């Protein structure tokens with residue numbers, strides 16, 4: 630899907646490479662196509678992966694035309710400083726963070742529906758393996 634909000638201005642400006650990403654994208658109502666507004670374009674994502682979580686920014690996929698909550702892309706920028714710095718940056722700049730649930734058994738991120746076992750959240754792989 631090609632969305633104008635994804636277009637980045639990229640320029641080489643030694644000693645830097647500058648990438649501009651729009652903070653907002655045009656949204657429209659599923660009930661009134663004349664109703665448009667500017668909505669958030671990026672979201673902070675945290676994927677737990679045992680002791681090596683992956684976190685950074687993703688583009689929001691506007692689902693308002695279907696009257697549904699936003700979805701998002703894979704990370705377009707992975708943050709390599711501490712997770713505390715990432716959370717602090719998002720909070721300071723009012724960027725919402727979504728943190729995936731973590732499987733209490735295999736410690737991986739859970740990307741869709743899950744059940745709960747005796748130890749806590751359980752991903753479908755662990756459920757399929759018959760863990761309790």
Ligand SMILES: [Zn+2]
Pocket residue numbers: 732733734735736737751752753754755756
């Ligand atoms: Zn698991």
